[in-house]
Amino acid sequence: MSHHLTAGQRALLEAALVQRQHQLDQRLAEHQDGLSRADHARELLQQDSREAPQREEEREIDMALSDIELRELGEVSLALRRLRGEEYGRCRDCDLEIPFDRLKAEPWAKRCLQCEEMRERDPRRAA
Numbered sequence: 001m002s003h004h005l006t007a008g009q010r011a012l013l014e015a016a017l018v019q020r021q022h023q024l025d026q027r028l029a030e031h032q033d034g035l036s037r038a039d040h041a042r043e044l045l046q047q048d049s050r051e052a053p054q055r056e057e058e059r060e061i062d063m064a065l066s067d068i069e070l071r072e073l074g075e076v077s078l079a080l081r082r083l084r085g086e087e088y089g090r091c092r093d094c095d096l097e098i099p100f101d102r103l104k105a106e107p108w109a110k111r112c113l114q115c116e117e118m119r120e121r122d123p124r125r126a127a
């Protein structure tokens, strides 16, 4: 089966995905480190509760960021797996080829722009 992406384009997208994966790994590690530091700080602060609300807030931000990063890391890993197979670069909904320009901007894209927009407009279609 021939593919609409050239070997060079695939290599470029793979490099972008791998780079993103490293970036996310790093940020996730930082936020998880932030979490454990916040936990530790909270224990210490049980004697001094004045700073506690701020620590709590930092902890919540770290947790929210970690969630987003974890989800994105999952998307990136799946995209890398697809890239090594044959189904990468095809829209999951309409099976059309996703243009290279879109993939370049968002290498983990699973759908063409039209289908993506349609899903955003109608959340019931979201899988």
Ligand SMILES: [Zn+2]
Binding pocket: 091, 092, 093, 094, 095, 096, 111, 112, 113, 114, 115, 116
């Ligand atoms: Zn589509």
